[in-house]
Amino acid sequence: MTVDAVDEPFRTQLTVRLREGDTLLGVALPGPCTFTSGNDVDILWMGPDEYLVLAEPGRQAELEGALSRESAPVVVDVSAQRNVVRLTGAHAADVLAHGCSIDLEVLPPGSCVQTLLARTGIVLMVREDGYTILVRQSFSDYFTAWLADASLEYVS
Template sequence: MTVDAVEEPFRTQLTVRLRDGHTLLGVGLPTPCTFTSSNGVDILWMGPDEFLVLAEPGRQAELEAALTPDCDAVVDVSAQRNVYRLSGSPDPRANCPNDVALKRRESAAEVLAHGCSIDLKVLPPGSCVQTILARTGIVLMVREDGFTVLVRQSFSDYFKAWLADASLEYVP
């Protein structure tokens, strides 16, 4: 088993406050502890009237202009967190089921379990939680084939060092 960690630099990140509404940017709002994806954006539930909009780099001005008329507040927090995508590769010698995406996610969950108290193997894709990973506050998104981890920029070097250490036992 191996785990791939890829940094996704300069992602657009907007914190949105919305008391009344059912959609943002044409995407349905997520329920608690989930995220929704469509039209090139992910919308994460962060609290009862707070959402985080993630998109590819350079879309801050465009999305902020589109969101401002309908929202109570829109704040660009793109420089606040670094974004990492984690996915695993199952051991080819293991007797794996045919569901490759699930096995990829389980491999990454095994590494994250070294520092996270949440049972990541039971969270379905589309889940989004704020938790502690190795004494660092993170936002964790569960995807079909792995995880997206948002970590504060000031903890990014620590997170990468911790991840390398937690992965050592899986290096052949």
């Protein structure tokens, strides 16, 4: 199989608004259109003072408590807002190119962009081994069907 899509259900997702600071949860804050990783979390830059913290399932309370101790002014649990899909394999970028106008060849690992994929708003993370896609819950069934269709020619 040259494309593999794996659903990562129930990921912890916290939106953090922060105007000042260099780190969150001991991880350096990312710059525009990037994400940073460490201490078992990913921190995505979502806007000038907005970050999304991704972690394993069930860590909401633990991370909210840690963020409040760091004096993060606003923390909102948005774990139920988006589904997370990991797309890997030799043709993962080819599948995404079927419905995404972003030139994936110029995005280095560590990039994070908000874009449209098949007319669906997504957050796309570029990793060393593939892509992580965050898609709104309400578009999840449509996205899954689109992804299956776009992958057909690359599945052996």
